[in-house]
Amino acid sequence: MMADFWKRFSRNRGAVIGLAILVFVILVALLAPLIFPQSPWRMVQRPFLAPFAMDQYPLGTDALGRDVISGLAYGAQVSLLVGLVSTVAALLIGIPIGALAGYFGGWVDDALMRFTEFFQTVPSFALAIVLVAIFQPSIESIIAAIAIVSWPPVARLVRGEVLSLRSREYVEAAILSGQTSLTIILRQVLPNTISPIIVLASLMVATAILLESSLSFLGLGDPNLMSWGYMIGAARTVIRQAWWLSFFPGVAILLTVLALNLIGEG
Amino acid sequence: MTDPVLSIRNLKIALPEGADRDFAVNDITYDLYAGEILCIVGESGSGKSMSANAAMGLLPDLVRPVGGEILFEGTDLLKLSETEMMDLRGKKIAMIFQEPMSALNPLMRVEDQIAEVFEAHGLLTPKERAARAIELLTEVGIPDPEKAARAYPFQLSGGQRQRVMIAMALALEPRMLIADEPTTALDVTTQAQILELIRNLQEKHGMAVMFITHDFGVVAEIADRVAVMQYGKIVEAGTADEVLDNPQHEYTQKLIAAIPKLAAEASEGMAGKTPILEVEGLNKTYVTGGGLLFSKPRIVHAVNDVNLTLCEGETLGIVGESGSGKSSVGRCLVRLMQPDSGTVKLAGHDMAQLSGEALREARKSIQMIFQDPYASLNPRSKVGRIIAEGPMAHGVSKQEAYARAVKLLELVDLDALAIDRYPHEFSGGQRQRIGIARALALEPRVIIADEAVSALDVSIQAQVLDLLAELKERLNLALIFITHDLRVAAQICDRIAVMQKGKVVEMGPAHAIFNNPQSDYTRTLIEAIPGREKELAAAG
Numbered sequence: 001m002m003a004d005f006w007k008r009f010s011r012n013r014g015a016v017i018g019l020a021i022l023v024f025v026i027l028v029a030l031l032a033p034l035i036f037p038q039s040p041w042r043m044v045q046r047p048f049l050a051p052f053a054m055d056q057y058p059l060g061t062d063a064l065g066r067d068v069i070s071g072l073a074y075g076a077q078v079s080l081l082v083g084l085v086s087t088v089a090a091l092l093i094g095i096p097i098g099a100l101a102g103y104f105g106g107w108v109d110d111a112l113m114r115f116t117e118f119f120q121t122v123p124s125f126a127l128a129i130v131l132v133a134i135f136q137p138s139i140e141s142i143i144a145a146i147a148i149v150s151w152p153p154v155a156r157l158v159r160g161e162v163l164s165l166r167s168r169e170y171v172e173a174a175i176l177s178g179q180t181s182l183t184i185i186l187r188q189v190l191p192n193t194i195s196p197i198i199v200l201a202s203l204m205v206a207t208a209i210l211l212e213s214s215l216s217f218l219g220l221g222d223p224n225l226m227s228w229g230y231m232i233g234a235a236r237t238v239i240r241q242a243w244w245l246s247f248f249p250g251v252a253i254l255l256t257v258l259a260l261n262l263i264g265e266g
Numbered sequence: 267m268t269d270p271v272l273s274i275r276n277l278k279i280a281l282p283e284g285a286d287r288d289f290a291v292n293d294i295t296y297d298l299y300a301g302e303i304l305c306i307v308g309e310s311g312s313g314k315s316m317s318a319n320a321a322m323g324l325l326p327d328l329v330r331p332v333g334g335e336i337l338f339e340g341t342d343l344l345k346l347s348e349t350e351m352m353d354l355r356g357k358k359i360a361m362i363f364q365e366p367m368s369a370l371n372p373l374m375r376v377e378d379q380i381a382e383v384f385e386a387h388g389l390l391t392p393k394e395r396a397a398r399a400i401e402l403l404t405e406v407g408i409p410d411p412e413k414a415a416r417a418y419p420f421q422l423s424g425g426q427r428q429r430v431m432i433a434m435a436l437a438l439e440p441r442m443l444i445a446d447e448p449t450t451a452l453d454v455t456t457q458a459q460i461l462e463l464i465r466n467l468q469e470k471h472g473m474a475v476m477f478i479t480h481d482f483g484v485v486a487e488i489a490d491r492v493a494v495m496q497y498g499k500i501v502e503a504g505t506a507d508e509v510l511d512n513p514q515h516e517y518t519q520k521l522i523a524a525i526p527k528l529a530a531e532a533s534e535g536m537a538g539k540t541p542i543l544e545v546e547g548l549n550k551t552y553v554t555g556g557g558l559l560f561s562k563p564r565i566v567h568a569v570n571d572v573n574l575t576l577c578e579g580e581t582l583g584i585v586g587e588s589g590s591g592k593s594s595v596g597r598c599l600v601r602l603m604q605p606d607s608g609t610v611k612l613a614g615h616d617m618a619q620l621s622g623e624a625l626r627e628a629r630k631s632i633q634m635i636f637q638d639p640y641a642s643l644n645p646r647s648k649v650g651r652i653i654a655e656g657p658m659a660h661g662v663s664k665q666e667a668y669a670r671a672v673k674l675l676e677l678v679d680l681d682a683l684a685i686d687r688y689p690h691e692f693s694g695g696q697r698q699r700i701g702i703a704r705a706l707a708l709e710p711r712v713i714i715a716d717e718a719v720s721a722l723d724v725s726i727q728a729q730v731l732d733l734l735a736e737l738k739e740r741l742n743l744a745l746i747f748i749t750h751d752l753r754v755a756a757q758i759c760d761r762i763a764v765m766q767k768g769k770v771v772e773m774g775p776a777h778a779i780f781n782n783p784q785s786d787y788t789r790t791l792i793e794a795i796p797g798r799e800k801e802l803a804a805a806g
Binding site: 169170175178183188 | 600626627630636637638642644655656659707
């Protein structure tokens with residue numbers, strides 16, 4: 001089954017490129033402390049050192065003389081961490097709600113779906129800003145805020161899949177054989193919804209990275225962590241003198257998000 | 267004899283690499299003459315549709331002809347360009363398909379669809395086209411053709427849609443008509459009408475008809491000549507009488523022997539046996555539409571006051587056409603559907619009133635075998651798990667449940683190694699055996715088989731029916747066999763209930779139903795069974 005999946009996946013060239021980029025980003029994030037043993041917050045050179053001016057600091061330094069490339073590497077850690085953890089959290093909220101709504105139908109479905117719509121009607125970015133502002137910016141509150149604004153599509157998707165799977169004959173056979181609703185949902189229904197969930201999740205990781213960057217850009221990031229959004233936000237006032245300060249983090253975000261989207265489509 | 271209309275010479279069609287055989291059709295040769303009906307018979311995967319699709323230039327992308335020729339009035343169709351083919355299609359060769367709903371455009375009125383055929387070939391004025399559409403609809407015997415012409419496909423019944431398809435095919439008076447399983451999706455009475463229509467039109471227009479089917483009953487009804495296909499080869503060809511009455515090839519003999527015989531044997535009376543399932547006054551209605559604005563809700567009595575009894579060790583057939591409510595009865599019995607009223611007494615307990623834990627417990631003794639062997643097994647569970655799940659849900663330990671699963675697999679003639687494999691590794695017939703093993707896992711006393719063999723080829727169908735009969739005998743099961751196929755019912759059932767529009771119109775011992783039907787509806791059903799007259803003639 002796995003080999004089969006690989007064969008199909010590798011036929012899509014975009015997806016393979018996406019995977020390559022993502023693997024590269026992950027490696028950079030993991031190896032950041034080895035390649036750049038110094039803290040990314042440390043001032044290492046004079047401010048506004050242009051890229052490629054000194055071999056030691058290939059992407060130059062920022063307004064306080066901090067190394068840009070080291071910031072990018074540490075930023076990758078934050079972006080990936082936030083993207084993955086918040087997506088997992090969103091799945092943990094969305095899948096059960098969608099599965100229950102789809103499986104039981106009737107008033108359970110009505111109640112859960114109205115609840116979901118409540119979150120969908122509020123603009124997600126605005127809600128995320130409010131949540132982070134209330135709970136003080138920290139990596140935990142950011143992850144929680146992103147998870148809270150991004151689970152409704154998961155619940156919708158799972159509900160739709162479960163609704164159609166529910167009337168399959170093997171589910172009816174399971175009901176007849178006396179299995180409890182919980183076993184049926186876990187063993188018969190959910191395993192068959194996995195492929196669309198995986199696709200959605202990979203796109204959600206991308207959205208979460210964008211959300212985190214946007215929050216950091218507005219100054220609502222975790223003040224102790226270097227992130228791509230923060231770097232762009234800090235550099236926006238000096239964009240005329242030092243274009244590279246916002247350009248390189250921007251490219252990093254673009255590539256990572258693109259990679260995740262390519263994988264999701266493959 | 268005159269020259270053939272269509273002459274296929276040594277045709278070879280290659281399948282893409284990795285398919286289960288190299289050639290879809292391998293070196294086949296046959297002729298089709300004007301004014302005759304040639305039936306191409308075979309089981310699924312025999313390549314019976316392939317040569318017709320090749321003649322129409324409708325082969326799938328990866329499948330291509332690699333040798334031989336298809337001569338239509340002397341020209342080789344395989345060498346024609348796409349534009350030349352387009353001119354030929356519809357005008358000289360027409361085709362009708364199995365599923366009339368998907369072959370018609372749902373958003374176009376019937377007359378426009380017929381007119382489109384003329385338009386495509388640049389014939390007639392719009393006014394003449396409309397007039398011709400009505401003429402054609404009259405010719406194919408649609409009641410009230412003016413009204414039907416203005417209708418959309420969804421407003422017509424299955425049989426009427428197939429008539430519209432035939433009208434479209436006839437529009438340009440083709441020399442040859444290809445019919446690919448045109449009656450498979452239809453009820454038996456409608457099927458009989460459509461077959462008669464095709465026969466009449468063929469005689470009237472002197473067309474050559476290539477009729478592709480899997481059903482020997484249909485062959486007996488309509489064919490002049492028959493070609494039997496197996497694994498891409500024609501194993502036997504000849505006139506209908508030769509092939510049906512005196513088959514030479516082993517495979518043809520096997521296929522014909524596998525057709526369930528119509529004669530039901532008189533079974534010993536059920537008197538003295540204890541009834542295990544008693545159904546009284548069962549009702550189920552569906553309400554659709556209504557509520558919004560002024561539209562009236564549509565109320566359908568799917569099950570209308572049905573009374574049934576089933577004795578231990580008995581097989582009760584419920585037969586009826588689509589929409590007769592036969593499946594709804596089955597689903598109400600196991601409470602996959604909630605009946606509106608009525609009692610379902612299973613060994614004394616009323617199933618219709620139970621809920622929760624008590625229902626779970628009661629369902630152990632009434633299990634179901636489903637129609638579609640592909641949809642009824644969870645594609646992500648291994649076979650062992652599928653069978654063992656039921657007992658495990660009732661507290662049997664995992665080891666014991668799996669040990670029982672192995673025994674059950676042996677019981678249904680499957681290899682014990684099957685428990686570690688996934689359903690997609692099995693064929694349709696094998697999957698249905700797995701479904702039977704699953705139903706048996708809880709040691710039920712009653713099994714409901716809902717169209718359990720309808721999706722299977724006739725030779726496999728015969729095997730599964732034998733298996734069911736044997737298991738029933740061995741385990742003293744009572745069986746409710748829901749089917750649209752009267753031949754199958756005749757073979758396996760002790761008693762039969764005939765359903766129409768939610769009501770049981772007739773119920774009695776199988777041989778009485780077949781030899782001396784009381785209600786008009788039963789009589790129509792039996793008379794419509796394809797191939798019946800031939801069988802009667804052979805018997806008498």
